[in-house]
Amino acid sequence: MSGTDTNTVHSPDEARIRDLLSEREQALRQRDADRLIAQYAPEVAVFSLAPPLRQPDSWTHDPAGLRDWFATFDGPIGYEFTELHVTVGGDVAYCHSINRLAAMPHGVPQGFELWFRCTICLRRTGDGWRIAHAHESTPFYMDGSMRAAIDLRP
């Protein structure tokens, strides 16, 4: 993770949540769908970069969907949380960040780099902190083109 001050002393809960997000970065880079799914609470609500408005339970409980998505890329996947803020209150926490995804879809040798917004909300469960809600997005240009703003940088 960049954009965070490694000298800051975090509360034990904030440190655990930051570890969970570091594990998420690594799992994305390593195309490890099972580890990503294992971080979800059973009733997780996921709003993804791609349609539909909300991912169906079949997608959030079955690593097959993520595996299919990983299979569309050649070579390494870059993934990073930046400008990460974590707020913890009792058994609930939320995080917001600006994330970077870099990947090379099949047949697109130059690849792409995408910066997007990420909100992750967590609940403390008997198994530790789990992701109960995730929201990832780019804004869109309200100039009549209605293009997704995939060319923004923080």
Add this chain to the structure above:
Amino acid sequence: MSGTDTNTVHSPDEARIRDLLSEREQALRQRDADRLIAQYAPEVAVFSLAPPLRQPDSWTHDPAGLRDWFATFDGPIGYEFTELHVTVGGDVAYCHSINRLAAMPHGVPQGFELWFRCTICLRRTGDGWRIAHAHESTPFYMDGSMRAAIDLRP
């Protein structure tokens, strides 16, 4: 608000947060920028439907930006939270919903209806619950067109 069971008994904190979001719906319909801004905590981080990735502080602390946006519409503005879920833990809470905006931009007599994802994270302050983070978005079509998916319905 629709999509919520009005017979459900909510905890006092959840009831207060649902009231805050009802007030938000009304303020949007009434084009009341001051009431909308007053719901923000001082350090709020807002990820809006339109660029940039994160709204600058000048936008979240000054109602002028919202007033300018309201002024681009003729006639009434429709705004509604649906499929609202509220989770409270101590002094932190998060909500996710699918929202509906209906409005008529100048010179577009048929208007538009947009369904989008909304995440709102709150902190309990000395003045009650305040919005510390908001994230609103549509997904986009990863089919090469990179169009914002503004035609989805829940």
